[in-house]
Amino acid sequence: NAGVTQTPKFQVLKTGQSMTLQCAQDMNHEYMSWYRQDPGMGLRLIHYSVGAGITDQGEVPNGYNVSRSTTEDFPLRLLSAAPSQTSVYFCASSWNSEGGKLFFGSGTQLSVL
Amino acid sequence: AQKITQTQPGMFVQEKEAVTLDCTYDTSDPSYGLFWYKQPSSGEMIFLIYQGSYDQQNATEGRYSLNFQKARKSANLVISASQLGDSAMYFCAMRPSTDKLIFGTGTRLQVFP
Numbered sequence: 001n002a003g004v005t006q007t008p009k010f011q012v013l014k015t016g017q018s019m020t021l022q023c024a025q026d027m028n029h030e031y032m033s034w035y036r037q038d039p040g041m042g043l044r045l046i047h048y049s050v051g052a053g054i055t056d057q058g059e060v061p062n063g064y065n066v067s068r069s070t071t072e073d074f075p076l077r078l079l080s081a082a083p084s085q086t087s088v089y090f091c092a093s094s095w096n097s098e099g100g101k102l103f104f105g106s107g108t109q110l111s112v113l
Numbered sequence: 114a115q116k117i118t119q120t121q122p123g124m125f126v127q128e129k130e131a132v133t134l135d136c137t138y139d140t141s142d143p144s145y146g147l148f149w150y151k152q153p154s155s156g157e158m159i160f161l162i163y164q165g166s167y168d169q170q171n172a173t174e175g176r177y178s179l180n181f182q183k184a185r186k187s188a189n190l191v192i193s194a195s196q197l198g199d200s201a202m203y204f205c206a207m208r209p210s211t212d213k214l215i216f217g218t219g220t221r222l223q224v225f226p
Contacts, residue, residue, distance in 0.1 A: 008114040033213065033214070033225075035216070040218065041120075042119075042205065042216045042217055042218035044216075044217040045214075045215060045216075048213045056213075058213060059215075072164060088156070090158065092158075092214075097146075098144055098145050098146040098165065098166070098209065099146045099163060099165055099208075101148060101160050101163055102148075102150075102160070102206075102214055103160075104157065107156050107157070112177055
């Protein structure tokens with residue numbers, strides 16, 4: 001099992017560029033989510049989805065867009081990159097229950113110059 | 114509002130000693146899950162332990178135990194017999210009902226010989 005596959009591992013963007021971070025899981029999880037991790041801030045939820053066709057905002061959604069057209073895929077789009085979006089991004093998935101532990105991707109180190 | 118608080122930015126412990134990492138939470142949901150994750154310097158997120166709000170017993174997983182005090186809304190992680198490999202960031206997280214999973218800001222644990 002591949003688990004949660006997140007690409008790319010590293011990315012450098014110029015201010016104003018757009019890009020998509022890819023996330024795919026092969027565990028048939030209903031719940032998928034994107035977090036960003038910044039020093040001293042822990043993991044902050046950007047967007048999440050409880051099933052195909054359903055998405056919702058987390059704590060820090062501005063500047064990001066998501067869609068969930070299939071159960072497996074949950075891409076994160078940066079519409080117009082800003083230096084404040086320099087961060088480590090994690091995709092994670094789980095069963096949709098209070099006991100559903102998150103399975104994480106390996107993370108993307110994004111730098112916006 | 115749902116919230117997770119970790120008040121210890123950093124902790125030191127000597128090898129073979131026990132250490133407690135604090136976590137308090139706030140939710141109005143009667144049903145929720147509490148999680149601890151470890152993030153070593155390599156960056157991956159490793160699930161450690163889970164406690165359900167209706168569980169009568171404190172969760173244990175090897176050297177990890179969760180000291181769950183429901184009335185005080187605390188979910189402290191206890192690591193017994195610390196090892197050098199336990200040096201890492203530790204995150205407490207909460208999942209109310211079938212909602213999003215939110216994280217605290219983390220505690221950096223350093224184990225010294």
